[in-house]
Amino acid sequence: RIDARRLWDSLMQMAEIGATPAGGVRRLALSDLDRQGRDRFRALCAATGLTVRVDGMGNMFARREGRDPSRPPVLFGSHLDSQPTGGKFDGALGVLAGLEVMRTIADLGLTTEAPLELVNWTDEEGSRFGRSLMGSAVWAGLLEQAEVEAYADADGQTVGQSLDAIGYRGPEPARPFPADAYFELHIEQGPILERSETEIGIVTGAQAMVFYEAVTRGQESHAGTTPPSARRDALVCAARIIDLVDRMMRARGEDGRGTVGRLHVRPNSHNVIPGEVRFSVEFRHPSDEEIARLEAQFPREAGFIARDCGVEFQLTPLLRIKAQPFDTSCIALVRDAAARLGYSARDIVSGAGHDAVSVARHIPTAMIFVPCKDGLSHNEAESILPDQAAAGCQVLLDAVLARANR
Amino acid sequence: RIDARRLWDSLMQMAEIGATPAGGVRRLALSDLDRQGRDRFRALCAATGLTVRVDGMGNMFARREGRDPSRPPVLFGSHLDSQPTGGKFDGALGVLAGLEVMRTIADLGLTTEAPLELVNWTDEEGSRFGRSLMGSAVWAGLLEQAEVEAYADADGQTVGQSLDAIGYRGPEPARPFPADAYFELHIEQGPILERSETEIGIVTGAQAMVFYEAVTRGQESHAGTTPPSARRDALVCAARIIDLVDRMMRARGEDGRGTVGRLHVRPNSHNVIPGEVRFSVEFRHPSDEEIARLEAQFPREAGFIARDCGVEFQLTPLLRIKAQPFDTSCIALVRDAAARLGYSARDIVSGAGHDAVSVARHIPTAMIFVPCKDGLSHNEAESILPDQAAAGCQVLLDAVLARANR
Ligand SMILES: NC(=O)NCCC(=O)O
Numbered sequence: 001r002i003d004a005r006r007l008w009d010s011l012m013q014m015a016e017i018g019a020t021p022a023g024g025v026r027r028l029a030l031s032d033l034d035r036q037g038r039d040r041f042r043a044l045c046a047a048t049g050l051t052v053r054v055d056g057m058g059n060m061f062a063r064r065e066g067r068d069p070s071r072p073p074v075l076f077g078s079h080l081d082s083q084p085t086g087g088k089f090d091g092a093l094g095v096l097a098g099l100e101v102m103r104t105i106a107d108l109g110l111t112t113e114a115p116l117e118l119v120n121w122t123d124e125e126g127s128r129f130g131r132s133l134m135g136s137a138v139w140a141g142l143l144e145q146a147e148v149e150a151y152a153d154a155d156g157q158t159v160g161q162s163l164d165a166i167g168y169r170g171p172e173p174a175r176p177f178p179a180d181a182y183f184e185l186h187i188e189q190g191p192i193l194e195r196s197e198t199e200i201g202i203v204t205g206a207q208a209m210v211f212y213e214a215v216t217r218g219q220e221s222h223a224g225t226t227p228p229s230a231r232r233d234a235l236v237c238a239a240r241i242i243d244l245v246d247r248m249m250r251a252r253g254e255d256g257r258g259t260v261g262r263l264h265v266r267p268n269s270h271n272v273i274p275g276e277v278r279f280s281v282e283f284r285h286p287s288d289e290e291i292a293r294l295e296a297q298f299p300r301e302a303g304f305i306a307r308d309c310g311v312e313f314q315l316t317p318l319l320r321i322k323a324q325p326f327d328t329s330c331i332a333l334v335r336d337a338a339a340r341l342g343y344s345a346r347d348i349v350s351g352a353g354h355d356a357v358s359v360a361r362h363i364p365t366a367m368i369f370v371p372c373k374d375g376l377s378h379n380e381a382e383s384i385l386p387d388q389a390a391a392g393c394q395v396l397l398d399a400v401l402a403r404a405n406r
Numbered sequence: 407r408i409d410a411r412r413l414w415d416s417l418m419q420m421a422e423i424g425a426t427p428a429g430g431v432r433r434l435a436l437s438d439l440d441r442q443g444r445d446r447f448r449a450l451c452a453a454t455g456l457t458v459r460v461d462g463m464g465n466m467f468a469r470r471e472g473r474d475p476s477r478p479p480v481l482f483g484s485h486l487d488s489q490p491t492g493g494k495f496d497g498a499l500g501v502l503a504g505l506e507v508m509r510t511i512a513d514l515g516l517t518t519e520a521p522l523e524l525v526n527w528t529d530e531e532g533s534r535f536g537r538s539l540m541g542s543a544v545w546a547g548l549l550e551q552a553e554v555e556a557y558a559d560a561d562g563q564t565v566g567q568s569l570d571a572i573g574y575r576g577p578e579p580a581r582p583f584p585a586d587a588y589f590e591l592h593i594e595q596g597p598i599l600e601r602s603e604t605e606i607g608i609v610t611g612a613q614a615m616v617f618y619e620a621v622t623r624g625q626e627s628h629a630g631t632t633p634p635s636a637r638r639d640a641l642v643c644a645a646r647i648i649d650l651v652d653r654m655m656r657a658r659g660e661d662g663r664g665t666v667g668r669l670h671v672r673p674n675s676h677n678v679i680p681g682e683v684r685f686s687v688e689f690r691h692p693s694d695e696e697i698a699r700l701e702a703q704f705p706r707e708a709g710f711i712a713r714d715c716g717v718e719f720q721l722t723p724l725l726r727i728k729a730q731p732f733d734t735s736c737i738a739l740v741r742d743a744a745a746r747l748g749y750s751a752r753d754i755v756s757g758a759g760h761d762a763v764s765v766a767r768h769i770p771t772a773m774i775f776v777p778c779k780d781g782l783s784h785n786e787a788e789s790i791l792p793d794q795a796a797a798g799c800q801v802l803l804d805a806v807l808a809r810a811n812r
C-alpha cells in the first residue's frame with residue numbers, strides 16, 4: 001500500500017515552487033523555478049536510494065536496480081513543468097506518484113525482476129517555447145535536438161541556452177534506450193470521469209492533433225488617418241481566422257477541438273493599425289481522417305480570408321500527432337490493477353497530448369487517469385482530492401510491479 | 407529665412423536616439439531614450455539662449471523674452487516621443503522646426519513684441535501608457551494629473567514613477583497659463599496633400615474620436631479536452647468584436663475610422679483556451695453626431711456577441727474628444743504665410759489627434775501640415791523630403807512672427 005499522506009505532502013510541497021496568489025502554479029519549463037523543482041525532485045530520489053541521470057534534453061531518469069540486470073527497465077513518470085497559469089497536479093501528480101511508488105517499494109525492501117526508472121520529462125506543456133511534449137518527442141526521435149535547441153521564448157532565450165542556464169543538460173543524447181514498458185498517471189483534465197463518478201480511467205489511447213504557427217502581415221499605419229480603403233489590418237484578418245477555427249471545430253460536433261490560444265500583435269499600440277499578428281492554431285479529433293480533412297480545409301479557407309483582407313498569410317505546421325492507441329498488454333495491467341483494488345473504472349481516450357504519446361512510438365505504453373474537479377485544467381483552480389491521487393498511485397504501483405515481475 | 411540644412415541635421419540627429427534597424431524610431435514616452443531626447447533638446451535650447459522650464463507632467467517650455475513683458479507668450483511646438491515602431495518625423499518635426507524658428511530669430515537678433523515659448527509635450531502618442539495627448543490633456547485640464555500618474559505600462563511602471571526615474575517632473579503643476587496663441591507643425595500622416603501635390607496643409611480642425619479599453623472574460627481551460635459546448639473562449643469573443651469594429655467603420659464609408667490596435671491574451675499559451683483578453687477600441691469621424699451614434703451602437707452590439715459566446719464583456723471609455731475647429735484668426739495667419747511664401751496650400755481636417763487639440767480648448771490655435779511619403783505614418787518607413795520640412799518651418803516662422811508682433 002502506498003502512503004497517501006506522504007504522496008499528498010509531496011504534491012503540496014512541490015506546488016510551493018512557483019505558487020501563484022490564485023492557488024495555482026507557474027513553473028515554466030527550463031526556468032529557474034523549474035530548476036528548483038528539479039533540484040528538489042533529485043534530492044528526494046537520492047534520499048530514496050535512486051540513481052539519477054539526466055540526458056541532453058534535461059529529461060531525468062531515477063533508477064532502482066532489479067534482480068535481473070539483463071532486463072530492460074520499466075519506466076513511469078510524467079512532467080514537472082506547468083502552464084503559465086497552471087494547476088498543482090497537471091504533470092506533478094505523475095512524477096510524485098512515481099516517487100511514492102519508489103518509496104513504497106524501498107520501504108517494503110522489495111526488489112523487482114526488471115529495473116525501474118522514474119522519469120521527469122522536459123517541457124511537456126510547450127507554453128514557453130511553443131512546442132508540447134518537447135523532451136519526450138526528442139527522446140522518441142520525433143524531433144531533432146539540434147532543431148529544438150534553437151526554439152526561443154518570447155524574450156528570445158533559446159531552449160539550448162535555458163538548459164545550460166539551469167544546469168540540466170546531461171552528457172548523453174536524448175534517444176530511446178531499450179525499455180520494457182512505460183506507465184503514466186495523470187489527471188484527466190476533462191469532465192468524463194467526474195460526470196460518470198468513476199475513480200480510474202483506463203486510457204486506451206490519445207486523439208490525433210495538428211499544431212500550426214500562423215502569421216498575418218498587413219501594413220502598419222495611422223489609425224486616425226488611414227481610410228478604410230487603404231487599410232491592410234493584420235488583426236482584423238487574424239480575427240476572422242480565429243472565428244473560422246471556432247466554426248470548423250463546431251462543425252465537427254462535440255468531438256471537435258479547434259483553438260487559438262496564443263497571439264501577439266505588432267506593434268500593439270492603440271492608434272496603429274496592426275502590421276503583423278502571430279498566433280498558434282491547433283485542431284484535435286479522435287479520428288486521423290478528420291484531422292486530414294481539417295488540414296486540407298483550414299489553409300485554403302484561411303487563405304481566402306487573407307486575400308479578402310489584402311493581408312499576407314503564412315502557416316507553418318509545427319507538429320502532427322496521429323491518434324495513438326496504447327499497448328493492449330499494458331492497458332490490461334491497468335485494468336486488472338483497478339479491478340483487484342476495487343476501484344470503479346472505465347475506458348477513456350485522452351483528449352490531451354501526453355509524454356506517453358511520444359514514448360508509445362517505441363515502447364509498450366499505457367496511462368491511468370484520475371478525475372479532476374469540474375474537468376478543469378490549464379487553470380489555477382485545477383483541483384483533485386487526496387483520495388483520488390492515492391487511488392491513481394495505488395493502480396500505478398500495482399501495474400508497475402506486475403510488469404516488472406512478470 | 408530659416409536654415410533648411412540646420413533643420414534637417416537636427417532632425418537626423420534626434421532620429422539617432424532610439425533609431426531602429428528598419429530606419430524608424432522607438433523613443434517611448436518617459437523612457438530613458440525619451441530622457442536622452444529631452445536632454446539634447448534642452449541643451450540645444452540653452453545654446454540658443456532660451457530659458458527652459460518643466461512642469462509637473464514633464465511638459466517642457468523653452469522661452470525667449472519679448473519686448474513687452476505684459477504680453478502673454480505665443481506658443482509653438484509638438485512632441486518628441488514616438489510610437490514603438492514609429493518614424494523620424496511624427497512629433498519631432500514640430501519641435502525641431504520650432505527650435506529652428508528660435509535659432510533663426512536669434513541669428514537675426516530679432517526681438518518680438520510678445521514672448522515666444524517652444525513646447526515639447528509629454529507623451530503625445532499614448533502607446534506606452536494607453537492614453538494619447540497625455541501631457542497636453544493634463545495641461546489643458548482635460549485630465550487630472552493624480553489620475554494620470556497612476557497609469558501603468560505593460561511592465562507595471564507608472565507615469566509617476568517614470569517621471570521621477572528620468573528626472574523630468576518639474577515643480578509647478580501642469581495647467582493652462584495665459585498664452586496668446588499656439589501653432590503646431592506636423593506631418594499629415596495621411597495621403598491627402600501628397601495626392602493633390604500640395605506643399606502646405608492649412609489645418610482647420612481635427613475630427614471627433616472616442617477611445618475605449620475593452621475586456622472579455624471567459625474561462626481558461628484545456629484546449630485538448632474541453633468540448634465545444636463547455637468552452638467560454640475570451641479570444642473567439644474578442645475576435646468577433648474586432649470584426650464588428652471593422653464592419654461598423656466600413657458602414658460609414660471613407661470617413662469612418664475604427665481600429666483595434668492593441669490586444670493582450672491571458673494566459674497566452676497555445677493549448678489553453680484564453681481566459682481573458684484586453685484590447686483597445688477606437689472610433690473616429692469628422693462628425694460629432696456620427697461618433698454619438700457609434701457610442702450608442704457599439705456597446706450594445708458587442709454585448710450581444712459576448713452573450714452568444716458565454717463571455718463577460720466590459721467596456722471603459724478612456725477618452726472622448728469632440729471635433730475641434732481651430733481659431734479662424736490663427737488659421738488666417740497660416741494661410742497668409744503660405745500665400746506670401748508662394749507655397750501651394752489647401753485646407754484640411756486632421757485625421758489624427760494632436761496636442762493642438764488639447765491646447766485649442768483654451769488658446770487660439772492652428773496647425774500646419776506637410777505631406778509625408780505615401781501618407782504613411784506610425785510606421786518605421788515614414789518619410790519626408792528636406793524641402794517639405796523647410797517649407798513647413800518657414801510657414802511656422804512667418805505665422806509666429808506675425809502673431810507675436812501684431
Ligand atoms: N497534458 C497536457 O496538458 N499536455 C499538454 C499537451 C497538450 O496540449 O495536450
Ligand SMILES: NC(=O)NCCC(=O)O
Pocket residue numbers: 222224271496530531538539595757758759760
Ligand atoms: N499625431 C499622432 O500620431 N497622434 C497620436 C494621437 C492619435 O492617435 O491620433
